[in-house]
Amino acid sequence: MRRVFEVFRQERKGQPLQHAGSIVAPDERFAELYAREQYGRRQESAALWLVPREAVLEIGDFPDEFDLKYRRVDGYSIRERLREARERASSARSASAGAG
Amino acid sequence: MDARTQEFVEYVQSGGQVEATDWMPDEYRARLIKFIEMHANSELMGVLPERDWILRAPTLQRKLALTAKIQDEVGHAQLIYRVVEDLGKPRQACLDDLVSGRSKFHNVFHYPTRTWGDVGVIAWLVDAAAIISQKALLRCSYAPYARIMKKICWEESFHILHGRDVVLALVTGTQEQFELVQEALNRWWEPLMHFHGTPIPADEDPMLFWRIKSQANEDARQQFLDGYVPQIRELGLEIPDPALRKDEETGRWLYTEPDWERLRAVITGHGPASAERLAFRRLSREDVAWVERVILAEAA
Ligand SMILES: [Fe+2]
Ligand SMILES: [Fe+2]
Numbered sequence: 001m002r003r004v005f006e007v008f009r010q011e012r013k014g015q016p017l018q019h020a021g022s023i024v025a026p027d028e029r030f031a032e033l034y035a036r037e038q039y040g041r042r043q044e045s046a047a048l049w050l051v052p053r054e055a056v057l058e059i060g061d062f063p064d065e066f067d068l069k070y071r072r073v074d075g076y077s078i079r080e081r082l083r084e085a086r087e088r089a090s091s092a093r094s095a096s097a098g099a100g
Numbered sequence: 101m102d103a104r105t106q107e108f109v110e111y112v113q114s115g116g117q118v119e120a121t122d123w124m125p126d127e128y129r130a131r132l133i134k135f136i137e138m139h140a141n142s143e144l145m146g147v148l149p150e151r152d153w154i155l156r157a158p159t160l161q162r163k164l165a166l167t168a169k170i171q172d173e174v175g176h177a178q179l180i181y182r183v184v185e186d187l188g189k190p191r192q193a194c195l196d197d198l199v200s201g202r203s204k205f206h207n208v209f210h211y212p213t214r215t216w217g218d219v220g221v222i223a224w225l226v227d228a229a230a231i232i233s234q235k236a237l238l239r240c241s242y243a244p245y246a247r248i249m250k251k252i253c254w255e256e257s258f259h260i261l262h263g264r265d266v267v268l269a270l271v272t273g274t275q276e277q278f279e280l281v282q283e284a285l286n287r288w289w290e291p292l293m294h295f296h297g298t299p300i301p302a303d304e305d306p307m308l309f310w311r312i313k314s315q316a317n318e319d320a321r322q323q324f325l326d327g328y329v330p331q332i333r334e335l336g337l338e339i340p341d342p343a344l345r346k347d348e349e350t351g352r353w354l355y356t357e358p359d360w361e362r363l364r365a366v367i368t369g370h371g372p373a374s375a376e377r378l379a380f381r382r383l384s385r386e387d388v389a390w391v392e393r394v395i396l397a398e399a400a
Contacts, residue, residue: 001399004186021248022182024191026399038175044254058121 008049112241112311140180142206149213199382210371217284223263229295231256241311294363296320325353
């Protein structure tokens with residue numbers, strides 16, 4: 001039996017664990033041994049996560065069928081409206097200045 | 101080319117990266133396997149010339165440093181063969197093809213190491229040439245390979261430093277020690293000029309088309325010359341090519357055209373040490389076959 005373990009590596013404490021590669025091992029004991037050897041022998045890692053590949057649940061597509069742009073910053077185009085608001089404000093100011 | 105492939109090509113050519121589980125054209129996969137497998141083979145075969153000098157290293161400190169470098173290179177082979185396995189070619193098949201001569205490894209590992217000077221020149225200059233290629237691979241369109249390269253480049257920088265230190269110790273030593281380096285450099289210069297491959301134009305290179313590589317062969321060689329010719333010359337060493345000079349107008353290095361026929365012969369297994377190295381790899385593979393059998397049996 002050979003299992004694939006995905007290796008996630010943390011470079012320094014406090015940093016995110018990032019995918020670094022994978023190893024093949026017959027069991028968890030060997031997986032730990034190989035991971036220590038290949039990803040930790042130079043003190044280059046603060047922590048390693050070994051995850052059996054079959055345990056990874058991947059989600060790779062995020063369709064936006066309902067066009068839910070209003071929940072993101074790119075869902076708003078305020079430039080046009082802002083221009084109009086500024087124009088109105090300035091013409092209102094000059095109108096009231098003329099009246100006074 | 102069908103529409104899906106066309107879309108894929110546009111994606112990678114605009115800087116897009118591909119993961120192991122993504123769809124990819126068969127040709128892309130085949131080229132990746134061939135290229136990455138050769139890289140892994142080279143890391144594995146590359147330790148043999150240096151291995152010859154572990155027992156003959158001049159001091160304990162040098163012996164430890166050389167052993168650590170060799171351990172790194174074997175580690176690189178492990179990491180890179182994993183990438184090949186995920187693309188669909190098992191490690192055992194890679195090793196079978198390697199020892200039977202069906203797959204290739206880098207030209208520089210087909211040459212013998214005659215003196216301790218070779219060890220310095222290899223760790224300094226061969227690793228320097230290699231790191232140029234490997235740094236360019238950080239932008240490879242195949243993301244798992246690019247990620248692995250990050251760790252590898254980090255370790256390579258120690259190799260270059262170790263090699264430079266060995267060379268510096270020799271060139272500041274006796275006349276005999278200085279000549280050891282000069283003589284090694286004379287022998288290694290042609291393999292170094294061969295290292296980045298024939299100057300195939302960028303728009304004809306399929307590896308660039310698929311963005312597996314991001315740097316043309318000649319650009320890599322120019323980068324090597326730019327970085328290292330001044331460093332070699334400042335030590336009083338002479339580069340064995342009277343035509344070598346930088347054209348101030350174009351900023352490109354001019355040099356005597358290397359013998360590309362010889363490069364072809366060397367990488368197809370006709371180098372001075374090719375047969376010996378492959379025989380050794382075959383032998384050690386048979387020697388350690390029982391380890392794998394035991395491990396798999398125990399885990400079953
Ligand atoms: Fe390496
Ligand atoms: Fe190296």
